[in-house]
Amino acid sequence: MNSKYDIIIIGGGAAGFFTAINIVEKNVNLKVAILERGKNVLEKVRISGGGRCNVTHACFVPNDLVKFYPRGERELKGPFHQFCSGDTIEWFEKHDVALKIEEDGRMFPVSNSSETIIDCFLETTKKLKIDILTNHSVQELYQAETHWKVTTVQEVFTCHKIVMASGSNPKMWEMLQNLGHTIVAPVPSLFTFNIKDPRIKDLMGLSAFATVKVKKSKLQASGPLLITHWGVSGPGILRLSAWGARELAEKKYQFAIQVNWLNETTFEEAMDLLKEIKEQNTKKLIAKYAHFELPKRLWENLVKAAGIEEETKWADVSKKQLHAFVEQLTNAEFQVNGKSTFKEEFVTAGGIDLKEVNFKTMESKILPNVYFAGEILNIDAITGGFNFQNAWTGGFIVANSITN
CATH class of the missing domain: 3.50.50.60 (FAD/NAD(P)-binding domain)
Structure with a gap:
């Protein structure tokens, strides 16, 4: 016919x-x-x-x-x-x-x-x-x-x-x-990153506006970052995956990302802000009250990752701990191990x-x-x-x- x-x-x-x-x-x-x-x-x-x-x-x-x-x-x-x-x-x-x-x-x-x-x-x-x-x-x-x-x-x-x-x-x-x-x-383009890390474990559904960079690359994007069962997603991550589609494929989806949970706030700026918070909240527990509009549980995990005990008050935090905490807030490194397709x-x-x-x-x-x-x-x-x-x-x- x-x-x-x-x-x-x-x-x-x-x-x-x-x-x-x-x-x-x-x-x-x-x-x-x-x-x-x-x-x-x-x-x-x-x-x-x-x-x-x-x-x-x-x-x-x-x-x-x-x-x-x-x-x-x-x-x-x-x-x-x-x-x-x-x-x-x-x-x-x-x-x-x-x-x-x-x-x-x-x-x-x-x-x-x-x-x-x-x-x-x-x-x-x-x-x-x-x-x-x-x-x-x-x-x-x-x-x-x-x-x-x-x-x-x-x-x-x-x-x-x-x-x-x-x-x-x-x-x-x-x-x-x-x-x-x-x-x-x-x-593939538009995919999410698979990450296993204690800092984001059991935080499914939490999100923060962050800047994400791919280490040893020019790739970076800002936007809401969503924590998922398997790692991280959200508009910022999807944007990064789209622009980096070829480069990340060449890396076989094994690479490190640096997350600034405070978006564009620099290390120095964050340090100054934390010093102010420290002065105003000397008797309060660091882990108990989140700042910078970060989700409370994420804040707690980052405090822990900086080696600060749960019962530590702002007055008792050492210089070294504060430095480690600012590093977690503005330059937290995560290892990406594979990708997941974004929905259908x-x-x-x-x-x-x-x-x-x-x-x-x-x-x-x-x-x-x-x-x-x-x-x-x-x-x-x-x-x-x-x-x-x-x-x-x-x-x-x-x-x-x-x-x-």
Whole structure:
């Protein structure tokens, strides 16, 4: 069986659906199909943001927005000037989905449910007569003189143009590599650090705003640090893992971090502050009252790690102990031994080499009439709606290029 389409989109995720809808909205005469290897579409949308779908981020200036992308910062400047987060909000509003901004800038549907986004996409594709073909795992891509041939387990398709929106699917990368593309080897991004250390043992769920540096590296990030069952997580750690994705992979996830629990307070500043606290609280027990807004149990553990007994009063603390305590507060060293994936929102650094893509059109420079959208490219971002924004922007540009 041979099915003919104008455009075939490989991948039934966020980028695939957004591209398909925008293509047909611009030209209703085009026959478009989405091929999805799994039995369900939009699975990542469903679980994103804890089932609420973090659609985008309230950062509306392209030159600021690109700074959230460890890979793709330079390349996305032009595309974001064409379609940015403000355009995303407007697009969803036109499709009857209202978005809201949360305190940290993340944007979600007002309904607080990813099903709202999924319903919007499914209803719109149905209305526009876009074919959604699940269980269609692509086996082969073949370039003929006037068209492309796409073979799946079920059937053979011919089309004029292909949009690759298959995310970080190694099989599709390999197929494109065989057709001449360069693939930047994938490594995990957005992961948490595995640490076994008495200072954070049994403190699951506690968090503090901290600055974290990777020892013997230029990598550093600030933000809420969350103590977990297996080590540390939170926005600061995830940011560090995104920017250090390649470097930390090379270290095989064995490295030391230095944590400043007082964020940007220096050793000297912390020492002065502790001396003041000491003068004002001579008769009080050091371990009993936490300062600097640190969680009490974390404070107690750091006091202990500095060699200060539980019953020690501020008046009795030695110079050496105070020095050790300031070191624990501003430069606590932890050994990282492996990583854990952050929830189901697994993001990969790697994919199609960005030098081989025309970012004005998102067309391949190697394969004519092949376009890219979403995570198949070597573009990734920190959490906060940025990876979806890359999918929407890419999809919009592909649709524009194909229909113009």
